Every structure is written in C-alpha cells, then in structure tokens.
Amino acid sequence: MSAKKALIVGATGLVGKALVRHLLEKDSYEEIIVLTRRELAIKDNRLKIVLIEDFDRLKDYKDQMNAHDIYCTIGTTRKKAGSKENFLKIDYDYPIQLAKLTMDQPNFVQFLMVTSLGANAESPLFYNETKGKLEEALIALNMKSLSIFQPSLLLGYRDEFRLMEEIGKFLSAILSFFVVGTKKRLWSIRGDEVAESMYMVSKKNEPGVKRYKPNDMLKMIYAW
Numbered sequence: 001m002s003a004k005k006a007l008i009v010g011a012t013g014l015v016g017k018a019l020v021r022h023l024l025e026k027d028s029y030e031e032i033i034v035l036t037r038r039e040l041a042i043k044d045n046r047l048k049i050v051l052i053e054d055f056d057r058l059k060d061y062k063d064q065m066n067a068h069d070i071y072c073t074i075g076t077t078r079k080k081a082g083s084k085e086n087f088l089k090i091d092y093d094y095p096i097q098l099a100k101l102t103m104d105q106p107n108f109v110q111f112l113m114v115t116s117l118g119a120n121a122e123s124p125l126f127y128n129e130t131k132g133k134l135e136e137a138l139i140a141l142n143m144k145s146l147s148i149f150q151p152s153l154l155l156g157y158r159d160e161f162r163l164m165e166e167i168g169k170f171l172s173a174i175l176s177f178f179v180v181g182t183k184k185r186l187w188s189i190r191g192d193e194v195a196e197s198m199y200m201v202s203k204k205n206e207p208g209v210k211r212y213k214p215n216d217m218l219k220m221i222y223a224w
Helices: 015-025 056-062 084-102 124-141 163-177 189-203 216-224
Strands: 005-011 031-036 047-051 070-073 110-113 145-149 153-155 188-190 207-211
Touching: 005 015, 005 084, 005 188, 015 031, 015 189, 031 056, 047 056, 047 070, 056 084, 070 189, 084 110, 084 124, 110 124, 110 189, 124 145, 145 189, 153 189, 188 189, 189 207, 189 216, 207 216
Parallel strands: 005 031, 005 070, 031 047, 070 110, 110 145, 145 207, 153 188
Antiparallel strands: none
16 A cells, blocks of 8 residues: 555535545555544544634644645535635635645645636636636646646535536436437536546646546546
8 A cells, every 4th residue: 555645625525525435445545634624424544534623724734734645625605605705715715725735745746626617717707717716826836736627517416405506417417318429428527527537637646737627537537
C-alpha cells in the first residue's frame, strides 16, 4: 500500500460519498482524511474523520490537512444556503481557503476540484458565475497541479429532494433513449462516475491546470 494520504472536503455530498467509497476500495492511500461537519455512516481503519463545527474556522484545522491529494467536492444550492452570501461562502470562499491552506503543506501534490459544466465568470446566471470565478481564483494560485471537474446534471441519490434536478433526470433519460449506437449520455453523469474519474486523474499526477467535462470523464472510465 502507498504511504500517500488523501484529504476530502465535501464527503457527505453526492460525489463526496462516492469518492470516499471509491478510495477505500483502492490501496493508493494509507490514510484518507475527511473534514466534515457530521460523522460518516461508513467506517474503516484508514478513515480519519476530522469534525468541524464551523467552516469559517477552517484555518484552525490546518495541521490536520497535510495530505498529498486534496479532493474538494463541496457545494450547495442557493435555496439550501438560504442566501447569496451563504452560497458564496460555501461554493467560493471555503474552496479557496482550503486550497490556500493545503498547497503549502509539505506533502501537497495536487488539488482536485468539482465545479460545473456551465462555469463562466461572465455568466448572467449567479450559480455559473460563481463557479467560473472559483475556477479563475484557483488557477491564479499557481498550484503544482490543479484538476477541475465540470459535471453537468448529476445523477444519484441525494438526502434532499431537488425538483429541477428530478425534471432534468427525467428529460435526460428520455432523450438518451434516442441516442442509438453511442455511449454518450445527454446532459447527465452519475456522482460515482465523477468520483472514479477524479481518482483516475489523481493517479496520473499531471502538472498544470486540466479541465474535465462530462464526456472526458466518461471516456476515461469506459475507454471509448
């Protein structure tokens, strides 16, 4: 087993949960550190759970962030956040703070971040604009290796109900039925597929900035 360590932030979300399970199935890490507000249902000797009461005090946990591969899957919706300000704090401020706190750690190798297919700092849509500005801010940090994953509609079980996602899943399933002779999936990608592609990219350990769209991730997994 490798002596490497992984750090995951956002492990209770759709992609984060799948990522924890996926990394535990592999032998690439001797320790998987999870920064989270609540305990995980899954238990394993390689899991180190670091409970954080307030992510505004993220820097207080810097000493527990010394890992080689940093996986950030944190994200919310404006409705769940309650306000624009809270949304920005969760989807922009926290990932930037995490990157700054981890990139100077002795073991740091790479940062892997989940954003959105529509990420665009100039977008009129607040969600896409925020994701675009997040990408730009992360790139400006000039990390050794930054991998950005831009999923479209995410498929998989969530703890909370999201009406627009359910409508999108239904339409995607209908439209995909008419795509004959191809493995392409319109509009959607499963959370576990994003997680698997993140792990596969981490194994490459390529320097610089790389972006991965849904079809890039699916091609990687299924070797199209």
